[in-house]
Amino acid sequence: MSGWFHRLFSPRWQHSDAHIRVQAVARLDPARAEDRHALEQLCVDDDAEVRLNALAKLNDPAQLLALLANGADSPQLRLRLVALLVGRETGIALHERLALVERLDDEALLADIAMQGDNQQLRLTALERLTDEDVLIHQACENGIAAVRHAAATRVQSEEGLVRLMRHAKRDKHVTRLARERLNQQRADAAQVAAAHAERERILQALEQHGQHAWEPLYAGRYRHLQREWEALKNLPSTEQERRYQDACLRCRKTITDHDAQLHVHEAADRQREDAAQTRQALVEALEESLHGLRLGERLSAQDIDSLRAQKRLLASRWQTLSDHHSPDDALRQRYDAALDEYERLGQAWERLGQHAAALEQALDDNDRPRLATLLDDCAWPEWLPPTALLERARRQLEQDTASEPPSHDERLEAFEHDLRELERLLQRGAFKGASRLHQSLRHRTEHLPGSRLRPHLGTLKRLGAQLAELRDWRGFVAGPKRDQLCQAIAELADDDSIVDAELDRRHRQLVKEWRELGDAAADRELSSRFRAASDRIHERLTPWREALNRQRALNLEARQALCEQLEALLEHPDPSADPDALRDIRDRAREQWRRHSPVPRDHAEAIGRRFGRIRHDLQALIDRRAQEIADAKRELIERARALQASSQSAVQCAEQAKTLQRHWRELGRAPKGEEQALWREFRDICDAIFASREAERDNRAERAKARLDAMQALIDRLDAWHPDTSREAPVLDQAIAEAEALEPLPPGRRSEGMHRRWSGILRARRERLMRLAVSEEVERWQALQPLLSAHLAADAATLAGEEAIDVDGDNTLDGDMMQAHQHRNAARHHPPPELEVEEALTRLRVHLALLAGDRISPQDDALRLAIQVERLNNGLGRELTRAEELHDVLREIFATGPVSESLWSREAGELDTLLSKLLHQSSQ
Incomplete structure (x- = not known):
């Protein structure tokens, strides 16, 4: 009863029979709130006819959009919304529909409105809300308003969408042309981006390879050229490319910086070598001057010999120190050897005189002339060396019994004039010792020469004597305070216990050297005793250090001898294919090891130094010989490159062979320093010309390929625009196929692949149409x-x-x-x-x-x-x-x-x- 009662008193629009609900819809008034609510309930009814009749009673699109938003989606609701919004039913103003469409997000509704709207502005508004590219392509192909088609076509962005639009937009040639132009533009932009990316990759690979190469004369220029090429590209590099670029630049700059540092080291070594050469030259000149001054003196004393020996020891020590770091040139070494030979002859003569001095004294006392003559012969005193007082006495005693004819006045006067000019030269140079001896000799000879003929030269002698006295006074004026200062300095040095032994020895030697350089100027016995006492105290203090230093010197001598033996073994059996750079490295490491094993005992320093000097000379000769062989091999490579440049082979083959020649060039090593850059410049110019020819050939090939691509593009566009009307037009297609076959093969690339795909599609479409x-x-x-x-x-x-x-x-x-x-x-x-x-x-x-x-x-x-x-x-x-x-x-x-x-x-x-x-x-x- 309750179910029957419910059915009896319930509204008819809620009846279970759909036919009754349809009849009830006709009696509902949407103006009434209750009926409008019932109509909204019926819009979501299970029966399609009920929904259709209910929706037909509702004329407010905003109300229907609210139903759609609440989930009441159905085909009937969408059809009703489309009918209301496109203007098929009157009563809704255009601005109201535009406002609703501007808030609409449903793609299907927007597509229908854009396709069926009764107003162009309404369609464009709906089109602006569309985001699906497939829908935009459909609008561009099928929409009935040209402006809408064009607006939809401009919003298609993807390459696939543009291809579809170009294939299906047959009713509007403007849309087809627009799609084709945008597609070509996108492909051109993509090709340009790809080309720029490929160009950056090429520069990156070249820069990375350049960073792995060793330095060469044009290394920095090549690096700057690649940098300018990189900076000239307009597109921005990727993060990975930028990282690779910075890493390659760091490697290149490190190579350049290392070379610059090495160059600075070489320049500093050259400057040190020049300073050492100047110092050695001054030492040799000082020894030569001392020897020459002894020759010009009238008498030779023990003090002269002691002074010469001290000077020779200082010179030899300084010479050896300099030679440990930089070997002297041959001319200066020959001068030094000649001065040492003269010193050795003088020392041997002095030793022989010392051995026979007692016998000479006895023979003079006994007036034993035969014995005296025999002893003088045994002494074998050199003619170029002035005699000592003992020799002079012995010679006078023998000359008294010899009937030898004395030299004539003219000869003696001529010798006097010559010595007078030599005295003036010595005074101009400031050589006090030699000038003093020569002045004494000239004054002594004035007593034995005729006054009438000597009178014109006496004024000159007096003037030169005054200059000598002035030089003596000046030396005494300078030497007096200097001696006091040196005595005070050496006393303070002897009392200073905080200074290390090596520094103490260095400063002590410096003070002793400065003291000896003063000679006899402002000589004072008390100061000399004080200086000698302080020096003896320092010697006593340095005895343990000197013993340890002597042991170290012995070890250094053994190391230097072993080094010389290794180098001599290398020079006895040199490798004919040895790399000059490896030999240069051996030379530099040997020089460094030689310097590290310093000092050596003084009595062996000169001999081992000369031995090492000869070895270095021979090693440098071997390096120069191998470098010259490499230079000859590089000249042969230059000739081969020149022949390759003039050959009839293709530029690409010539470029590949030129790369092989460049690899051989790098494998050879370096030629002599003066020739390497000139040879490399000549070889590089030839290779650059070969590579330029290759680039020109590539450009020509690229131009021809571009011309083929353009011709193929024109053929594709022409065939795409051709739409046969009868099958009798098939020869046009055959002719186009023949033209395309004549243009094959196309250069590889994305553009060619796209052309092939498009050509295949057009051929298939035209064949199907003809069929x-x-x-x-x-x-x-x-x-x-x-x-x-x-x-x-x-x-x-x-x-x-x-x-x-x-x-x-x-x-x-x-x-x-x-x-x-x-x-x-x-x-x-x-x-x-x-x-x-x-x-x-x-x-x-x-x-x-x-x-x-x-x-x-x-x-x-x-x-x-x-x-x-x-x-x-x-x-x-x-x-x-x-x-x-x-x-x-x-x-x-x-x-x-x-x-x-x-x-x-x-x-x-x-x-x-x-x-x-x-x-x-x-x-x-």
Whole structure:
């Protein structure tokens, strides 16, 4: 009872019967709130008809949009919204609909509004809210308003979308052109970006390879050139490319910085070598001057010999110290050896005199002239050396008994004039010792020369004597305070216990050297005793250090001897293919090791130094010889590169061979310093010319490739714009294919791949169109044969009815095989085959036509279908027939088959017409 009672008193729009709810909708008034609520409830009803009637009562699109937002989605609701928003129903102003569309986010509704709107502004507003590219492409192709199509086309961004738009937008050439232009622009931009990326990769690879190479004369220039190329590119590099670029630049700058530092080291070494050479030259000149001053003196004393020995020891120590770091040149070494030889001869003469001095004194006392002469011969005193007082006494005593004729006055005067000029030269140089000895000798000789002839030279001698006195006073004026200062300094040094032994020895030697350099200027016995006492205290203090130093010197001597032995073994058996750079490294490391093992004992320093000097000279000669061999090999490479430049090979082959020559060049090593840069510059210029030729050939090839691409693009655009109207236009397609084959092969790249894909698609589309046109033309020709076919059917019916067979007159427009089919049909009426055979033939032709049309075949005809397919495969082994040719053959066979009864033809004709209509419809798509 309760259910029945509920149904009795519930509203009709809530009735369980959908038909009653539909009737209830008609009585509801949307102006009333209750009815409007009921209509909203019915908009989501389960029955579609109820929903449709309820939605038809609601005219407020905002209310319907609210229902849609609350989940009441249905096809009827969407259709009602579209009808209201596009303006199919009046009553809603345009600005209200625009406001609703501007807030709408439903893609399907927006697409429908953009496609069906009654106002262009409404469609454009809906189009602006669309984001799906597929929907935009559909709008650009199918929308009925050109402005909307164009606006949709401009919002298609992807390459795939532009391709689809270009293929399907056939109704609007502006859209097609716009899509093509934007697609070409995107591809050009992509190609430009790819080219810029490839160019940056090329520069990066070149810069990374450059950073791995060793330094060469043009290393910095090449690095700056690659930097300028990188900075000249306008596009921004990727993060990975920027990181690789900075790493490569760091490696290149490190190579340049290392070379600059090495160059500075070499320059500093050269400066030190020059300073050492100047110092050595000053030492040699000082020793030569001292030896020369001894020659010019009148008498030779023990003090002169002691002073010369001290000077020689200091010179030898300083010379050896300098030679440990920098070897002297041959000319200066020869001068030094000559001065040492003279010193050795003087020392040997002094030793011989010392050995016979006591005997000479005894012979002088005994007035034993024969013994005296024998002793003088044994002394073998050099003629160029002034005699000592003892020798002078012995010679005078012998000369008293010798009847030798003394030199003439002219000779003595000439010698006096010569010595006078030599005295002036010595005073100008400041050589006090030699000038003092020579002045004494000249004054002594003035007593034995005639005064009349000597008078013109006395004024000069007096003037030079005054200069000598002034020089003596000046030396005394300077030397007095200097001696006091040196005595005070050496006393303070002796009392200083905080200074280390090495520094103490260095400063002590310096003070002793400065003291000896003063000579006899301002000589004072007390100061000399004080200086000597302080020096002895320092010697005593340095005794343990000197002993340790002597042991270290012995070890250094052994290390230097071992180093010399290793180098001598290397020089005795040199490697003929040794790398000069490796030899230079050996030389530099040997020099460094030589310096590290310093000092050595003084009595062995000179001998081992000369030995090492000869070894270094021989090693440098070996380096120069190997470097010269490398220079000759590089000259040969230059000649090969020049021959390669003049060869008739392609520029690419020449460039590859030039790279091989460059690798050989780097493997050879370095030529002599003066020749390496000149050879490299010449070789580099030739290689640059070869590479420039390769680049020019590449540019020409690129221009030709670009011309082929442009020609292919023009051909594609021309064929794309060509839409054949008849199958007789097939030669145009064949000609285009021939032109495309003439342009092949296209250069590899994305553009070529895109062209091939587009060309293949256009060819496929045009072939299909020509095929469809050919099929359509075949069907049209068959339709044109219908009057003649009807005449044949009438003649067939008369023949089958028992009348006499007649021939149907043919049309003059029939082609060859159709004329033969026409004649075969006339002949068949004179000798009609069995009706069953004709029926089977028509059935077979109908199934064949159904296969061509792609129509469904009944199960009872499956055997025929398989037989026809096998026959088609066998016939296609030689040359596959086109669809139009196969259709022509089938229609010809239908036309030739007869006689056909009216019942049979009426049964088959309908299905044949249906299949031909389907083929015609397929061809028109």
